[in-house]
Amino acid sequence: MQDHVTPRRVVILGGGFAGLFAARALRRSPVAVTVVDRRAHHLFQPLLYQCASGILSEGQIAQPLRGVLRRHHNVRCVLAEATDVDAGARLVHARRPGGGIVQLPYDDLIVAVGMRQSYFGHDEFAAHAPGMKTLDDALDIRRRIYRAFEMAETAANDRERQQWLTFALVGGGPTGVELAGQIREIAGHTLDREFQQIDSANARVLLFEGSDAVLGAFGPRLAHRAVRTLRHLGVELHLGTMVTDIDAHGLTVQDHDGRTTRFGARTVLWTAGVEAPPIAGALARATGAKQDRAGRILVEPDLTVPGHPEIRVTGDVMSLNRLPGLAEVAMQSGAYAGRSVRHVVEGRTKAPKPFKYVDLGSAAYIARGRAVVKAGPLHLSGLSGWLAWLFIHLAFLTGFRSRLGAVLSWSVAFATSSRRERAFILSDTDAPAGREPAPKAPPPPP
Amino acid sequence: MQDHVTPRRVVILGGGFAGLFAARALRRSPVAVTVVDRRAHHLFQPLLYQCASGILSEGQIAQPLRGVLRRHHNVRCVLAEATDVDAGARLVHARRPGGGIVQLPYDDLIVAVGMRQSYFGHDEFAAHAPGMKTLDDALDIRRRIYRAFEMAETAANDRERQQWLTFALVGGGPTGVELAGQIREIAGHTLDREFQQIDSANARVLLFEGSDAVLGAFGPRLAHRAVRTLRHLGVELHLGTMVTDIDAHGLTVQDHDGRTTRFGARTVLWTAGVEAPPIAGALARATGAKQDRAGRILVEPDLTVPGHPEIRVTGDVMSLNRLPGLAEVAMQSGAYAGRSVRHVVEGRTKAPKPFKYVDLGSAAYIARGRAVVKAGPLHLSGLSGWLAWLFIHLAFLTGFRSRLGAVLSWSVAFATSSRRERAFILSDTDAPAGREPAPKAPPPPP
Numbered sequence: 001m002q003d004h005v006t007p008r009r010v011v012i013l014g015g016g017f018a019g020l021f022a023a024r025a026l027r028r029s030p031v032a033v034t035v036v037d038r039r040a041h042h043l044f045q046p047l048l049y050q051c052a053s054g055i056l057s058e059g060q061i062a063q064p065l066r067g068v069l070r071r072h073h074n075v076r077c078v079l080a081e082a083t084d085v086d087a088g089a090r091l092v093h094a095r096r097p098g099g100g101i102v103q104l105p106y107d108d109l110i111v112a113v114g115m116r117q118s119y120f121g122h123d124e125f126a127a128h129a130p131g132m133k134t135l136d137d138a139l140d141i142r143r144r145i146y147r148a149f150e151m152a153e154t155a156a157n158d159r160e161r162q163q164w165l166t167f168a169l170v171g172g173g174p175t176g177v178e179l180a181g182q183i184r185e186i187a188g189h190t191l192d193r194e195f196q197q198i199d200s201a202n203a204r205v206l207l208f209e210g211s212d213a214v215l216g217a218f219g220p221r222l223a224h225r226a227v228r229t230l231r232h233l234g235v236e237l238h239l240g241t242m243v244t245d246i247d248a249h250g251l252t253v254q255d256h257d258g259r260t261t262r263f264g265a266r267t268v269l270w271t272a273g274v275e276a277p278p279i280a281g282a283l284a285r286a287t288g289a290k291q292d293r294a295g296r297i298l299v300e301p302d303l304t305v306p307g308h309p310e311i312r313v314t315g316d317v318m319s320l321n322r323l324p325g326l327a328e329v330a331m332q333s334g335a336y337a338g339r340s341v342r343h344v345v346e347g348r349t350k351a352p353k354p355f356k357y358v359d360l361g362s363a364a365y366i367a368r369g370r371a372v373v374k375a376g377p378l379h380l381s382g383l384s385g386w387l388a389w390l391f392i393h394l395a396f397l398t399g400f401r402s403r404l405g406a407v408l409s410w411s412v413a414f415a416t417s418s419r420r421e422r423a424f425i426l427s428d429t430d431a432p433a434g435r436e437p438a439p440k441a442p443p444p445p446p
Numbered sequence: 447m448q449d450h451v452t453p454r455r456v457v458i459l460g461g462g463f464a465g466l467f468a469a470r471a472l473r474r475s476p477v478a479v480t481v482v483d484r485r486a487h488h489l490f491q492p493l494l495y496q497c498a499s500g501i502l503s504e505g506q507i508a509q510p511l512r513g514v515l516r517r518h519h520n521v522r523c524v525l526a527e528a529t530d531v532d533a534g535a536r537l538v539h540a541r542r543p544g545g546g547i548v549q550l551p552y553d554d555l556i557v558a559v560g561m562r563q564s565y566f567g568h569d570e571f572a573a574h575a576p577g578m579k580t581l582d583d584a585l586d587i588r589r590r591i592y593r594a595f596e597m598a599e600t601a602a603n604d605r606e607r608q609q610w611l612t613f614a615l616v617g618g619g620p621t622g623v624e625l626a627g628q629i630r631e632i633a634g635h636t637l638d639r640e641f642q643q644i645d646s647a648n649a650r651v652l653l654f655e656g657s658d659a660v661l662g663a664f665g666p667r668l669a670h671r672a673v674r675t676l677r678h679l680g681v682e683l684h685l686g687t688m689v690t691d692i693d694a695h696g697l698t699v700q701d702h703d704g705r706t707t708r709f710g711a712r713t714v715l716w717t718a719g720v721e722a723p724p725i726a727g728a729l730a731r732a733t734g735a736k737q738d739r740a741g742r743i744l745v746e747p748d749l750t751v752p753g754h755p756e757i758r759v760t761g762d763v764m765s766l767n768r769l770p771g772l773a774e775v776a777m778q779s780g781a782y783a784g785r786s787v788r789h790v791v792e793g794r795t796k797a798p799k800p801f802k803y804v805d806l807g808s809a810a811y812i813a814r815g816r817a818v819v820k821a822g823p824l825h826l827s828g829l830s831g832w833l834a835w836l837f838i839h840l841a842f843l844t845g846f847r848s849r850l851g852a853v854l855s856w857s858v859a860f861a862t863s864s865r866r867e868r869a870f871i872l873s874d875t876d877a878p879a880g881r882e883p884a885p886k887a888p889p890p891p892p
Contacts, residue, residue: 040596041869057503062869064592066640076642079596096600097593135869146510147543150486150525154542194512196522423487423508423581 007032007074008345011092011106013082013279015042015065017327018112018315018334025338027072029345034104035065036094038081042068043135046327047393049175052138053145053182054190054419056409062135078102082113082279087286087308108310108341111283111297112334115316115325118275118294125246129270132175141269143424145183148267149191152198159264165203166265168251170243171272172209173217174364177226179269180207181367184233189368190419206263208238208253210272215364215372217324222372225381229366243272274325276317287311292319301354303337312337323357332357363389453478453520454791457538457552459528459725461488461511463773464558464761464780471784473518475791480550481511482540484527488514489581492773493839495621498584499591499628500636500865502855508581524548528559528725533732533754554756554787557729557743558780561762561771564721564740571692575716578621587715589870591629594713595637598644605710611649612711614697616689617718618655619663620810623672625715626653627813630679635814636865651681652709654699656718658685661810661818663770668818671827675812689718720771722763733757738765747800749783758783769803778803809835 008031012019015037023033041062050056069075080094080102092104117131130140148164155161167183169176187203194200207214207230213223214230214237230237238253245252250264276295284291289305290298296319297305303318305311314337315330323329336355343352361375363385371389373380380388409420454477458465461483469479487508496502515521526540526548538550563577576586591613598610613629615622633649640646653660653676659669660676660683676683684699691698696710722741730737735751736744742765743751749764751757760783761776769775782801789798807821809831817835819826826834855866 040592054505057505057867058869059500059503059865059867064640064868066637067868070640078600080600096597098597100600100602102600146486151542151544154524154526154546154548156546191512194510194516419505421503421505422510422513423504 008107008341009034009105010108010110010341011036011104012110012112013037013092014112014114014315015039015077016045016112016114016315017330018114018337019110020068021331021334022110022112022314022338022341023069023072023075025335026074026342029074029342031074031108031341031345033072033075034078034106035069035075036078036080036082036092036104037065038079038097039134040064040066040077040079041135045133048132048135048138049178049182051135051421052132052141052179053186054142054421057421058135058139060409061138078104084282085109085279085286085311087283087311090310106310108344109312110334110337110341111280111311111313111317112315112330112337113277113279113317114330115274115294115296116277117270118273119270120273122246125243125270128246128248129170129251129268131270132179133274139424141179142421144267144269145186146422146424149187149195149198149200149203151266153195154197161198163249163264163266165198165200166206166250166263166267167203168206168208168263168265168268170208170251170268170270172207172211172214172237172239173271174215174362175271176207176209176269177214177230178365179271180205180230180235181233181365181370184235185367186419188234190422204265205235206238206265207235208241208243208251210240210242212239214239218362218364218372218374219379222374222379222381226364226366226372229370229372229381233367274316280317283311283313289313302340302352303333303355312340320355321357324362326362328360328362329357361392363392365389454553454787455480455551456554456556456787457482457550458556458558459483459538460558460560460761461485461523462491462558462560462761463776464560464764464783465556466514467777467780468556468558468760468784468787469515469518469521471781472520472788475520475788477520477554477787477791479518479521480524480552481515481521482524482526482528482538482550483511484525484543485580486510486512486523486525487581491579494578494581494584495624495628497581497867498578498587498625499632500588500867503867504581504585506855507584524550530725530728531555531732531757533729533757536756552756554790555758556780556783556787557726557757557759557763558761558776558783559723559725559763560776561720561740561742562723563716564719565716566719568692571689571716574692574694575616575697575714577716578625579720585870587625588867590713590715591632592868592870595633595641595644595646595649597712599641600643607644609695609710609712611644611646612652612696612709612713613649614652614654614709614711614714616654616697616714616716618653618657618660618683618685619717620661620808621717622653622655622715623660623676624811625717626651626676626681627679627811627816630681631813632865634680636868650711652684652711653681654684654687654689654697656686656688660685664808664810664818664820665825668820668825668827672810672812672818675816675818675827679813720762726763729757729759735759748786748798749779749801758786766801767803770808772808774806774808775803807838809838811835 010031010033012035044061047061051061065077080096082094084093094102117133119125152161152164183205188201191200215223215226240256241253244254252262254260280295287305297313298319299313303312314333316325363373365371371386373385373388456477456479458481490507493507497507511523526542528540530539540548563579565571594610598607601607629651634647637646661669661672687699690700698708700706726741733751743759744765745759749758760779762771809819811817817831819831819834
């Protein structure tokens with residue numbers, strides 16, 4: 001082991017799965033680790049939709065980064081947003097919430113900043129159709145879902161009532177599918193018999209997907225099962241459709257043949273795409289690294305940036321062999337990057353083996369007792385899929401207390417259909433009365 | 447029992463303790479009850495500070511009103527804010543979140559709208575010193591408390607660091623005392639060993655109170671005990687002081703002798719006063735009822751408004767015999783009003799007995815294992831007070847699931863000093879860097 005007077009400085013950008021697993025791999029190394037994140041919490045993103053739907057509380061899926069890393073004595077956390085990298089001087093510039101700039105010198109840099117929601121150039125959609133990447137997003141969606149039923153209950157007329165009772169999801173990946181299932185469950189079970197003017201069970205849930213399958217990444221067999229389960233739950237699937245417009249009262253979609261249709265819906269949720277945050281572009285400019293279309297950084301097989309063996313990119317923002325943006329990939333690549341730094345610190349000269357992703361499977365929860373799980377040769381759906389889903393998520397939920405709390409919340413939610421976390425805040429400027437715009441071109445849907 | 451073709455219409459304004467207990471008292475009466483609230487949830491206000499401090503989640507202290515009243519088949523809930531009363535036409539005007547107006551005719555009106563935070567004419571303080579009356583307030587305070595330590599950790603200089611590590615509470619009632627104890631606990635225990643640049647245990651907590659005692663309503667003996675406990679916890683008490691100015695960096699206070707002192711503090715929380723919401727003034731204008739200085743409606747001994755036997759005022763917004771604004775008073779007066787309506791419906795002609803408040807005691811939780819409780823001749827403090835506090839709050843927590851969840855959260859929080867609900871959201875416009883204003887007059891504190 002090398003003898004350092006000042007320990008080697010490792011800066012990790014991002015406290016998600018990749019950043020956390022990198023820090024963990026360095027736990028026993030004589031290095032000084034700095035984890036930089038613009039949030040003070042580590043988010044268990046795979047369960048974010050359960051926070052949005054009121055099953056889990058914020059604290060159950062978001063744990064303070066400092067708490068998670070409390071026993072890592074070589075780690076310090078900095079609450080700031082990385083804005084630039086000076087690859088020559090080996091310096092990260094980061095902005096504190098207060099506006100000040102922090103400069104963080106590094107010997108090794110591990111980039112694990114993740115991806116953010118993309119509206120494919122239609123940023124104006126964001127105001128009407130929130131994404132689902134942050135805790136803020138989840139609470140916004142929770143508020144929109146439960147508010148919609150309240151607004152429907154006191155709606156001035158049938159047309160408005162119908163719009164409040166229609167929920168549109170854009171994107172047929174796991175998040176879109178999971179949210180669609182959750183909203184149908186809330187409408188049919190959670191809110192059962194709570195309203196007098198409306199029957200919440202009549203709420204329409206529309207799922208729009210550009211390709212011809214939902215959960216395409218799970219393979220045709222499970223994708224087919226997912227379609228059947230969603231239809232059984234009452235979700236209306238619109239495959240092969242592109243959203244061309246969204247406003248406060250609905251959205252317009254176009255099918256493969258160019259036909260447009262307008263759907264009235266006061267709640268539109270967007271899970272259709274992701275893009276790299278600005279720091280990825282800054283890193284590319286600083287190092288000459290290439291980015292893919294969504295802005296991911298192309299890396300070498302050892303996850304380093306070409307020409308910069310001291311910079312490693314991990315997790316969702318890493319582009320390597322078209323690996324998907326899954327928690328599993330983030331954990332494994334983060335741990336790999338941490339181990340690589342450890343090997344350098346320990347003075348090993350042999351080049352590390354290339355990063356190899358071991359696919360432990362993917363899972364999507366559709367509704368109570370129904371999930372699809374793909375694990376190697378194993379394809380599970382229905383109840384067996386759901387049990388596998390339960391096991392996988394319990395195994396990975398960070399921290400014992402979260403795990404216990406989640407089991408309890410799930411037990412109650414699954415046994416009684418009720419959801420504890422339904423409180424939402426209505427601001428005075430909420431749900432403006434604004435008139436519905438004149439339909440742009442297409443006639444209303446049948 | 448009278449025979450109604452259309453049932454008697456009872457409109458209850460407010461879904462707090464008073465409104466809920468009124469609705470419960472009418473549960474088996476042949477009446478049509480409408481509960482109007484501008485929030486969709488019933489808030490367990492006595493535990494709001496535990497939500498603010500990260501022990502309990504929103505769902506544990508806020509339950510959907512519809513859920514709570516689900517089995518009350520003669521009740522419907524309307525999410526709207528009452529704006530006016532037409533006492534002649536017996537009509538309530540309420541504004542929906544969307545902006546539309548709902549008109550609600552009544553045969554009996556029960557007003558239970560509660561009180562809101564008052565800044566005694568200094569509404570400009572609100573931006574720097576949030577109150578603690580709503581769920582929104584509690585989440586804002588949670589964010590401010592935990593953010594302050596993060597900001598201190600990366601502060602640019604000692605002066606800024608010290609300001610972030612200083613918390614000022616204005617108001618020495620139960621809420622102020624409870625929050626002061628919570629912040630000292632967070633600083634000394636919850637955040638222990640999580641920071642590198644600061645020692646969170648050094649955080650200063652200042653409590654400002656205009657009178658010469660904290661918890662004055664508990665009587666001199668317990669007030670004295672509370673002072674001792676707070677001092678033991680490291681809370682700096684400033685009794686007999688009035689706050690004259692608050693800005694983003696601190697506050698200025700004046701003592702009995704007119705001397706002013708400035709304290710640097712980036713977190714100021716306001717629990718000093720309450721005032722009636724605008725609907726109380728509208729009711730007074732509509733009925734000729736008198737209001738006290740804070741806007742409470744003066745009522746007859748049977749809680750009716752003079753000259754309007756069909757309008758009853760209950761809870762915090764009721765002014766009768768200087769009864770304090772406590773959950774207990776709200777529950778008992780709400781239940782009394784509900785029963786009075788029931789008696790009218792049942793055709794009883796005898797005038798009801800005047801409302802009599804039975805003081806079951808008051809309790810304030812100061813810190814782990816320390817509370818003061820006053821129950822009739824019983825005065826408890828320390829551990830015995832805390833056990834009594836625990837019992838009282840469990841007995842009244844609405845709904846079995848909340849109770850179970852709270853017990854678990856408390857067990858974990860009390861056993862380990864940790865708090866689960868610490869996630870907070872930092873918006874981009876958060877904690878503006880804005881320069882500190884030049885001191886207005888007084889020299890900095892010693």
